[in-house]
Amino acid sequence: MAKPRIFVSSTYYDLKHIRASLSLFIDSLGYESILFEKGQIAFVSDDPLDISCYREAETADIFVLIIGGRYGSETSTEKIDGDKSQYTNYNSITRKEYETASENHIPTYILIEKGVYAEYQTYKRNKKNTDIEYAHVDNINIFRLIDDIYKKPNNNPIFSFEKYNEIEEWLRDQWAGLFKDFLIKRGNIKKLESLQSQIRHLETLNLTLKNYLEVLLYADKNLETQNIIQKENEKISKSQLIEHIHNLFIVSYLFDGKTLNSNQIEELISILKMSKNPFDFIHRVSSHLPISSNSYSSSITHLNDKNMAFLNDINELRTTIGLSKWKYI
Incomplete structure (x- = not known):
């Protein structure tokens, strides 16, 4: 089963102990932590090292940014003339990782050391003063990054921490909320699909009633009223x-919850009628309908394992269209 991949972004040397503890915490939840020091980033020999980090950040499911007192190394595209100072303006690798995740709308959680966060308040009141020496940061670009985070209209939950255990408590609560939000949205999607199904059925009924009315209004000796009524009843039944069929579990399972159109449902019925056994059915479906590779491989696994629950789901589809049940041989 696929695990949520959580990318942890920060400078390394000043925050390595927090990174190590956070990695253990993430893994203990059953998720997959992505940190470059664990060797989980696939570096491409033809690209600068930081490009591979951005690529991993772009494909993560969740992004965690930890902001401490160090701004970090410049990106591979940056060129800095002379020595760096607190006021040297450049783009760091950590900042670029955050921007990559933000641009791809990846759920992001920002953790800021309390000392840095307190000094950020001083910076906000003295942005034009370039004579201040800040004690908790090595570059004021850290404060500019926090500024940019606050300017974003969404995807910017921020938490200032003093002790590591505060990080675990906050992230646990945040991710529990994220999961709850997912369940609510999933429930709303199901309700919407049910409503759409009812609307489609009402459209069929509306067309049928229209045809019935036309028969009553324009009926004459040459009009085969009974045939028209029978055809309309067949439309409703169909x-x-x-x-x-669309609401059966097996259909949702095979097609990852995607909505099939009426032609695809008819194709599914046709395949079911001509299939000789469950294996033949799955093979034919994968050849003619948009079944995902994961659904196909898991279905074959269920059949090889003689999973009765899976066979019962297929048989529910068969009996729905008046076919006999299959048995494992």
């Missing part, structure tokens, strides 16, 4: 069958 529409109800399609909606019922």
